[in-house]
């Protein structure tokens with residue numbers, strides 16, 4: 001009998017065969033290198049696969065995912081991905097994409113002890129605390145948690161704009177940052193219209209003289 005994980009390996013064979021059927025040069029082209037136009041910072045949630053929900057192909061999106069799509073300024077993993085994407089790959093757009101019903105955001109909105117994960121959720125709690133008046137004015141829990149998901153994305157977009165990595169790019173070229181939210185229940189992405197394309201909207205104390 002086939003073990004459950006083996007389904008992935010047989011699935012891979014099937015996928016590779018179909019790709020070659022559609023385009024005999026598919027892997028030959030990918031082998032030459034990658035030239036993605038986008039960096040995607042999304043949630044690790046299995047229901048939000050970057051390429052699938054944007055109908056894009058291998059090679060089109062450079063991807064970083066973590067719990068609740070966070071941009072934490074001490075996270076070496078995120079910073080390394082961001083640096084490589086903008087400095088070397090020269091992506092033109094950085095997209096933070098959250099999703100409604102995000103387990104990480106929901107967990108940060110309550111007081112339950114999540115052990116080690118508390119350290120990560122702490123960053124999301126800071127977002128809640130910053131906006132607690134607006135959030136607590138909403139009596140409907142779903143409305144409040146949906147708004148919290150949006151505010152969390154918006155704050156991560158701000159966090160990207162505060163990095164030297166992004167600000168250095170703005171000195172010499174166009175680089176846009178966007179904040180989106182995906183609806184797991186309808187498959188639709190909503191643009192929160194919080195984009196940055198220069199340092200003008202960055203709060204003065206976070207601007208670097210590069």
Ligand code: CO
Pocket residue numbers: 043044045067068069099101102103104105
């Ligand atoms: Co999530």
